[in-house]
Amino acid sequence: MRIPRIFTGQVLQAESHFDLEPAPSQHLARALRMQEGAPIILFDGRGGQYAATISNVGKKHVSVLTGTHQDADVESPLAIHVGISISRGERMDWVVQKATELGVDQISPLITERTEVKLKPDRAEKKLHHWQQIATSACEQCGRNRLPVIHPLTSLSNWLDDSHAELKLVLHHRAENLPTEANPPQSIDLLIGPEGGLSADEIQLAERASFRSLRLGNRVLRTETAPVAALSILQARWGDMAP
Template sequence: MQRFFVEPSQIDEGAHQIHITGSDVKHIVNVLRMKTGEELWISDGDKKEYHCTIEAIDAEEVCLHILYSQEPDYELPNKIYLFQGLPKADKMELIIQKAVELGACQVIPVETKRCVVRLDGKKAAKKVERWQQIAESAAKQSKRMLIPSVHPVMTFKDALAWAKELDVRLIPYELAQGMAETKALLSEIRPGQSIGIFIGSEGGFEEKEIEAAIDAGVSPITLGKRILRTETAGLAILSVLMFQLEQ
């Protein structure tokens, strides 16, 4: 069943109605070709979702009738922030899509020393807008209760500073040793703690970046004996965390 997100101001629980406006109207009418009487799910972007039927359609608005509401427990008990080194080509689109499916609450694109891709202000803004659309689409598909945000591109230095207040900060590193130590570190994560994961671009992190991360309190971990691509590494650790934290 199709899922859409609305602002609380669009929900009129007293009248049992929800009013959809903007680009979602075109998607419902022109792409999905939905008709009155058809059912869909609406999320308020927080904890509540509504099972609705389409009551009326016009060019500017789709009016829904609320059948019932509920507060499902779809979200992980931890907020996970993925700090992703800018990859080449369209890899970021795949990373964002899968990170949203696996429960990340925010993706932060990061310029590291070995990034091949360099985005200027205007180009970066367009990319982030596109990435945000992908995050929204993935959130709808995977029954997320919120739309994870894609942050504007940061430098690695700024990303370390931004992550300073997070409870747990991890940086998978190909030279890190000790799977037992990594397993022990992950097992200590408790529900409710915020988690930051730093992933390098195709060339990985420079040694000085790893040193800066350690100085900032970020813990190096290993993901095994094999070298993972940038589009695989973040998804690997997100999968482990999802399995461990899911309640």
Template sequence: MKKIRLYQNTALSLGNSIELSKDNSHHLNKVLRFPDGKNITIFNGDGFDYDAKVQRLKKITSISIVSKLKNDSESKLNLTLAQGIAKGEKMDFLIQKSIELGVTSIIPMQLERSVVRLKGDRAQKKIEHWQKIANHACEQSGRAVIVNICQPTLLSELLGNQNHNGFVLHHRANISLAQMPEYSSATILIGPEGGLTDQEVADSTNAGFKPLLLGKRVLRTETASLVAIANMQLLWGS
């Protein structure tokens, strides 16, 4: 059986025994039918992996922490994806794959051409759904941090934050990543299915975002995001 990694939102320390969350218990017992007495890996987002022995008592599943190891899977590039909210499963896919590629934060963007509009309870439920996808992606990819899914954000709010090295992707730009200096942190702004409007591009560049061209071909939003992340990680990260 392959090594099992689970995210447990609990303080963890050597020698302690803790009760697994309901979802984790169900996954081990009902989905994996994991044997009692075997070890799994647990992480809580503090950058460490914890080796733990499974101890099952009736309906309660607990684990005993037996060792702790620093996880060095993080990229040296602190990368934020400001992604125009895409429809349906595209956004789920983007979140999952961008986390596998090493982004450190994801900002769902409410842009002019966004078909999906999120407010109130609907927005909160969608964020909770995306956060679960993010947590599972961290489990699967071997990361020991949790990537935060921010609240839906307007462009004016993003541009008002000066603490970023911003890049705005659009097919009329004329500068590629190969022509850029190396950065240790960056924010990528990418439009939804319909792309960014001319005004959004102008507002972004006026706020200091650098226009970025990925190639001669026009890419779909889900392709552009992952290509940009992969190339930045190759050039500046891990």
């Protein structure tokens, strides 16, 4: 049986005994039905992980005892920041989950001209928390010990103004293939539009901000498919995935 990996917001240290937060406690006790003495792996997002043992399963909390620190690191050497227009239904959830599995460093949900989803501030805050939970669960599943940063919802123009990556790419089906860089970049900002695509004005705005238009073959990909394809290609070209 695979040993469960659990994220905790508490700062971990070796040989420490404490109660986990309610959410991971319920997951271990109710969903996984873990018992006292069962092994788990804990990480706190600061790098590395700790082997741990469940010391008590209570009604509200699961208590654990940590062992030694394990210097495990599966992070990509390529820092990728994805800026993507938010979409309806579970599409954005899918993007956050798969982008996390594919090793992105940061994700920024964007409002663009053709964004169909309208979120009030309180709803946007709840969505942000929801996406952070999805990223956390994805890290638990894929073996990452550092959580990607999920930024608050912002406008496309603000995101472009804050872009400082070595290589800046905007997906556009009427563009060129992936450029061949003499020196592999260490950081990439990747801009992806909504279902209807970015407008011509938005493409020009991105290009004025030093973004290079990029296409992913001859077919037009859906907004939830495009980041998976692009990230896989980028990680294979310059990251840690075998081509």
